[in-house]
Amino acid sequence: MFRFILRRIAIAIPTMLILIIISFVLIKSAPGGPFTSERPLPEQVLANIEAKYGLDKPYHQQLIDYIVGIVTRGDFGPSFRYKDRTVNDVIAQGFPVTLTYGFWSFIVAVSVGVSLGIIAAIFHNSWIDYFAVGISIGAQVLPNFVMAPILVIIFTLWLNWLPGGGWHGGQWQYIIMPVIALSTSYMASIARIMRSSMLEVLNSNFIRTAKAKGLSWRRIIFKHALKPALLPVITYLGPAFVGMITGSVVIDMYFSTGGIGREFVNSALNRDYSVIMGITILFGFLTISFNLLVDILYAWIDPKIRY
Amino acid sequence: MSLLEFKNLSVNFTTFSGTVKAVDNVSFNIEKGETVAIVGESGSGKSQTMLAALGLLAENGKAEGSVKFAGRELINLEISELNKIRGNKISMVFQDPMTSLNPFIRISEQMIEVLTLHKGMSNAEAKKEAIRMLDAVHLPDAKQVINRFPHELSGGMRQRVMIAIALSCKPEILIADEPTTALDVTVQAQMLDLFKGLTKDFGTSLILITHDLGVVAGIADRMLVMYAGRIVEQGNVEQIFYTPRHPYSFGLLHSTPHVDNPKLRLDPIRGLPPSLENLPSGCAFHPRCDFKLERCLKEAPKLVHTADGRANACFYKGELKREGREK
Numbered sequence: 001m002f003r004f005i006l007r008r009i010a011i012a013i014p015t016m017l018i019l020i021i022i023s024f025v026l027i028k029s030a031p032g033g034p035f036t037s038e039r040p041l042p043e044q045v046l047a048n049i050e051a052k053y054g055l056d057k058p059y060h061q062q063l064i065d066y067i068v069g070i071v072t073r074g075d076f077g078p079s080f081r082y083k084d085r086t087v088n089d090v091i092a093q094g095f096p097v098t099l100t101y102g103f104w105s106f107i108v109a110v111s112v113g114v115s116l117g118i119i120a121a122i123f124h125n126s127w128i129d130y131f132a133v134g135i136s137i138g139a140q141v142l143p144n145f146v147m148a149p150i151l152v153i154i155f156t157l158w159l160n161w162l163p164g165g166g167w168h169g170g171q172w173q174y175i176i177m178p179v180i181a182l183s184t185s186y187m188a189s190i191a192r193i194m195r196s197s198m199l200e201v202l203n204s205n206f207i208r209t210a211k212a213k214g215l216s217w218r219r220i221i222f223k224h225a226l227k228p229a230l231l232p233v234i235t236y237l238g239p240a241f242v243g244m245i246t247g248s249v250v251i252d253m254y255f256s257t258g259g260i261g262r263e264f265v266n267s268a269l270n271r272d273y274s275v276i277m278g279i280t281i282l283f284g285f286l287t288i289s290f291n292l293l294v295d296i297l298y299a300w301i302d303p304k305i306r307y
Numbered sequence: 308m309s310l311l312e313f314k315n316l317s318v319n320f321t322t323f324s325g326t327v328k329a330v331d332n333v334s335f336n337i338e339k340g341e342t343v344a345i346v347g348e349s350g351s352g353k354s355q356t357m358l359a360a361l362g363l364l365a366e367n368g369k370a371e372g373s374v375k376f377a378g379r380e381l382i383n384l385e386i387s388e389l390n391k392i393r394g395n396k397i398s399m400v401f402q403d404p405m406t407s408l409n410p411f412i413r414i415s416e417q418m419i420e421v422l423t424l425h426k427g428m429s430n431a432e433a434k435k436e437a438i439r440m441l442d443a444v445h446l447p448d449a450k451q452v453i454n455r456f457p458h459e460l461s462g463g464m465r466q467r468v469m470i471a472i473a474l475s476c477k478p479e480i481l482i483a484d485e486p487t488t489a490l491d492v493t494v495q496a497q498m499l500d501l502f503k504g505l506t507k508d509f510g511t512s513l514i515l516i517t518h519d520l521g522v523v524a525g526i527a528d529r530m531l532v533m534y535a536g537r538i539v540e541q542g543n544v545e546q547i548f549y550t551p552r553h554p555y556s557f558g559l560l561h562s563t564p565h566v567d568n569p570k571l572r573l574d575p576i577r578g579l580p581p582s583l584e585n586l587p588s589g590c591a592f593h594p595r596c597d598f599k600l601e602r603c604l605k606e607a608p609k610l611v612h613t614a615d616g617r618a619n620a621c622f623y624k625g626e627l628k629r630e631g632r633e634k
């Protein structure tokens with residue numbers, strides 16, 4: 001197991017490097033620069049600024065400096081837009097917010113989705129099942145950018161129960177709607193996957209054996225059927241995670257939560273290269289680490305997997 | 308009172324194309340300590356008869372009639388009561404050892420759970436007992452093997468584990484559904500010896516589902532012959548082997564290599580078993596029968612019990628024989 005993890009980390013490192021290089025190349029090849037504006041700056045001024053940010057060096061030198069900065073100091077460099085802020089400052093401000101509502105969204109999507117799927121499978125073809133399937137089909141056509149305005153209309157404008165946006169240090173009133181908006185469609189997908197894989201497992205020969213042993217349904221579901229039925233759900237967690245990260249852009253726009261999604265959009269509009277790069281790399285790093293976790297979880301559950 | 312009494316048991320499956328009667332009004336008894344074989348081509352309802360008794364039918368299946376264990380009705384018995392019997396008083400070993408064990412759980416856990424559940428043993432006691440059972444089914448290295456996962460075991464080893472689990476609570480009845488078909492021939496023979504020895508040691512009644520008449524001859528006291536969901540003949544193994552009365556039993560015997568007289572030509576029954584959705588009129592066997600009468604096309608013969616302890620469901624009362632079977 002330990003060697004399996006090491007090997008996966010060894011693969012993750014070049015993946016990260018490639019990610020950095022590709023995003024660097026893409027940004028350099030995009031037309032315009034952070035200091036292009038309507039009124040061109042005097043040549044001398046522009047040269048001074050570029051020298052300050054190291055943009056006068058050859059591209060490969062810039063790239064090497066950048067990578068060395070990240071690896072040795074965890075330093076993503078200065079922002080090109082905010083004179084007094086570094087990329088690290090920007091991330092440190094927005095990331096905890098995103099992490100908070102992202103974490104809760106993930107927990108809600110997985111726990112509600114898995115429970116709903118199991119319940120539907122246990123009561124297969126009863127009204128409970130139809131109800132659960134109905135909910136998850138309904139919820140699946142409600143991605144975050146549809147859910148967000150619906151929630152605001154209902155809970156803020158009609159009922160006046162919850163504030164329509166803001167963060168306020170992450171008080172619960174401000175977390176609820178972002179979490180529901182972000183998690184609903186993933187919750188629905190997880191419920192659907194869980195239900196069908198649980199049904200398949202419950203029809204398998206080894207479950208018939210478990211019944212023939214006289215085991216209670218509780219033990220059959222939770223001891224015999226849950227692990228195998230969870231595997232397809234676990235495979236889905238990687239894509240769900242990525243979807244939630246990118247979904248944070250939408251959430252930050254609708255709810256003014258001030259997470260990293262907002263910084264991402266702003267930096268793209270402002271051509272704030274170093275912030276775009278920093279956030280891209282952060283998202284890439286999170287995705288790779290998360291997928292590693294998922295693989296470990298999968299290997300831990302399925303004894304047939306050899307490391 | 309017999310140990311296990313089947314009375315007018317029927318099993319119906321609801322499918323997209325209508326209702327399928329997989330078991331049709333079957334009645335028979337199993338006595339304490341005896342070994343009864345159920346034979347018949349695949350699809351004749353052997354497995355469903357037994358699954359119905361244990362409440363293990365697929366979701367679209369429904370059992371009607373009665374199955375009584377020690378006087379107690381099993382059909383529609385409350386699940387919590389049924390669970391006290393399943394795996395404890397009546398155990399079942401399934402056809403496919405490769406898929407019948409849970410691939411995600413260690414053998415030890417899969418063995419221990421029945422003992423802790425039904426016998427109230429502690430985990431440590433149960434593990435000791437489980438190892439003893441693995442020894443009893445002649446599984447080498449039981450102490451190591453018990454800590455493995457199913458995929459680390461061969462088919463024969465897994466079937467031994469299944470048998471060990473089934474016998475671990477010393478059930479009164481063991482149902483073995485084609486326990487050897489998935490195994491190679493040498494393992495088959497070992498398995499049968501195992502069944503013979505263990506049922507004798509534990510005084511267990513054995514219901515053996517098989518389509519291998521060689522197996523029946525070697526192990527069973529009595530046999531039931533099933534065709535298209537019905538019992539067509541039943542009686543002692545010797546009686547049926549030497550003087551089959553139903554043309555289907557006769558046909559089965561003649562399509563199996565004969566131990567006493569290997570010179571006999573093999574003579575498979577012509578045609579195929581009928582589809583349950585589209586059963587022939589009258590006796591379901593008549594399209595394949597060499598002895599059919601006018602009557603067989605219109606009327607289904609009932610199973611008639613005779614004074615010699617046998618039963619037969621056929622209108623033809625003459626001698627069953629075929630010309631030119633000697634090579």
Ligand SMILES: Nc1ncnc2c1ncn2[C@@H]1O[C@H](COP(=O)(O)OP(=O)(O)O)[C@@H](O)[C@H]1O
Nearest residue numbers: 320327329348349350351352353354355356365
């Ligand atoms: N879930 C099901 N739905 C519909 N038909 C079924 C189902 N399970 C079994 N059957 C039918 O029941 C018949 C008898 O099956 P079975 O008892 O398993 O035969 P066998 O004698 O080979 O053990 C088969 O023809 C099969 O098509």
Ligand SMILES: [Mg+2]
Nearest residue numbers: 353354355484
């Ligand atoms: Mg069968």
